Amino acid sequence: MKGKMFVAAKILYISDLDGTLLNSSKEVSCYSRETINALLASGLNFSVATARTAATATQIVRGLNINIPAILMNGAAIYDIENTKYIKTEKIPREAAYTIFEVMRKHNTTGFMYALADNKLKAYYEVLKTPALTDYYNERVTKFNKTFQQLDRFSSIFNEQEIIYFTLMDTRCQLEALAGDLKEVPGIDLVISSDVYVKSLWYLEIHGKNASKYNALNYIRDYCGFERIIGFGDNLNDLPLLNACDEFYAVANALDELKEKATGVIGANNSDAVAKFLALAKLDTQNYSREHGN
DSSP states (O other), X not given: OOSGGGSSSOEEEEEOIIIIISOTTSSOOHHXXXXXXXXXXXXXXXXXXXXXOHHHHHHHTXXXXXXXXXXXXXXXXXXXXXXXXXXXXXXXXXXXXHHHHHHHHHTTOOEEEEEEETTEEEEEESOOOSHHHHHHHHHHHHHHOOOEEEOSOGGGGXXXXXXXXXXXXXXXXXXXXXXXXXXXXXXXXEEEEEOSSOTTOEXXXXXXXXXXXXXXXXXXXXXXXXXXXXEEEOSGGGHHHHHHSSEEEEOTTSOHHHHHHSSEEOOOGGGTHHHHHHHHHHHHHHHHHHHTTX
């Protein structure tokens, strides 16, 4: 980790949340928060990239003085946390939304849908038909005060609002079958990943074709003028983030598929690995500056 990547350059460090920056209690530990805030105060550029929405992500990172726009919903939105506004969003074409709805009906699978109106994200559901859907709903309502609206049919608002995201949860087999029926639909992209906390549960996230952690991070690179980006992650939905970074580190608890492609593997999420990496990076930068008379 020493030397070349800390030569004077405008560097961004960006981390996934669940399974990476967050511990198994779904929290930023006191150590990580204090360490990262001290580094931010000394000039570190830091942000997060997550599948979560603003409603939950901003509360989870509350107390972290993040100074760079965050990537939300796997890249469907870029969000300015400090000023509570969306910088960029990618919508799902209306025709594609109708096809998604029909395929969900065919496979008897449902989940949650997100739409944007007046710079506010709205969350919808039809029915909480499985324990996974109920747990997802209850956690976000009770822990984050998130508001959901129930609809008889998702399609009832397709002509009124910009749809930007679907989150479905089921077994891997069920979701892969559903994804197979959607893979040729124009204007959308799909991400299948395992749940960090419930190993038998899988997610299928559907968003616009140009919505990805890869595209969102490249947008931030240009938007903020970064010369180098170093990322951290743990799951399959972090592969696009990895591909957009100059260097990428998988946490020890990451899936093997990610570790194989990463620049290196650091400690586990429950060991504050990201914060410790950043602290060591700062120390290496200081040592480099002293050695070269900067």
